[in-house]
Amino acid sequence: MKSEHIPKATIGRLAVYIQVLENLLRDGNEVISSEKLARACSVNSSQIRKDLAYFGEFGVRGVGYYVQELITSIKASLGIDRVWKCALIGVGNMGSALLRHHDFEKRGFKICAAFDCDPDKIGLEFEGMEIVCPTHLKEQAPELNLEIGIIATPPDRAQRAANHLVDANIKGIINFAPSRINVPKHIPVEYVDFFDHLYAIAFQITLGTD
Amino acid sequence: MKSEHIPKATIGRLAVYIQVLENLLRDGNEVISSEKLARACSVNSSQIRKDLAYFGEFGVRGVGYYVQELITSIKASLGIDRVWKCALIGVGNMGSALLRHHDFEKRGFKICAAFDCDPDKIGLEFEGMEIVCPTHLKEQAPELNLEIGIIATPPDRAQRAANHLVDANIKGIINFAPSRINVPKHIPVEYVDFFDHLYAIAFQITLGTD
DNA sequence: CCAGTCATGTGAATTTTTTAACAAGTGGAA
DNA sequence: TTCCACTTGTTAAAAAATTCACATGACTGG
Known part of the structure; x- marks a missing residue:
């Protein structure tokens, strides 16, 4: 466990490893080598060993990795061995899809409050949660222990939402809106836009055909 | 315009540039320097110039880039200056959210057919589209000119869906299901899982606090 | 218990990506 | 016209990430 700087790409791959490992476990595999896991994830086996080495020594030489144990170790390394409470701002198309997405809890995240500034939506019940005006975020965040904001x-409206979140002392933000936001630099922000992936596919197809 | 290998990270950034440029255009900016664009995107200005250089010379020395022109050029470079027809497989929570997501067309992608193997869903109309059994994919794909498959x-069920898509001669696949798929290597696949980003946020928060 | 096989963890070599630096081109003012 | 302030495109340098290669430890069968 050496505490150097950890590449962002490593974090992305760890998420992939978890996914593949959980499927392996479901199929009854108890042990796996970095070589086999690498093939399943389409990466190099050294890459896997190096990624894991940032966090500790999880394998057994000559044997491999115990699948369940490795899953647990990776989750602990990422800090997802507990539940993170989230605040959602914006209950439109995307927002309500997220509220309906029941994998959240399974994956360690729980949307505990939903906010929207549309007067027609405020007061409505959605998936067992009352939609509230974002001005109440500042008072609700500490009460409910909200740590992550989902825009x-x-x-x-994304910047205004971000301001509310910052003001409420939220610790990290994930932004589904297609615009950049400015927040104090100690607050991590992740941008999610699956069109990026559609662009990537379109580009790769285009490359191949001309 | 030199046709070297283009880093995947470059493609991801080009998507960001488009997003920021479109917001700039909406705010009435006609020209922008790589330096200002860089700040808006939180990247280095050399990075931007280098990313663009893979595709051509789009700027004017001493002046900068004409915003509208640059957007058009980037889109053409990525191959998204046209509409890509898509087939959706799986009309569950995620699938129906995608069908309702009206940005698709605005961004150059159109879901032209929806498939699901659930007998209760087959025949149902959803967002003006009839849900069809995936076995019909092979005959419908050429008829409708479907190029991209969305799982x-x-x-x-993801692998079976992928097999149907490959069999129907689809050119690229975007997989929202949390599992890896195997397809012939000439078919590009992109995996989308926004929990990756939640993990990244959780990790960054955890790093800062212990 | 020893030999042989397997697979990890890691330093070194390689490759890739990012950043810096600057020559070359632009436009405007004097 | 000439000078000056700008900003691009590109080459060179630096930094970072990936892959290789192997010493080290673990298990198995004889």
């Missing part, structure tokens, strides 16, 4: 507003 | 099934 799912239209792009022009 | 939104449960994880254990």
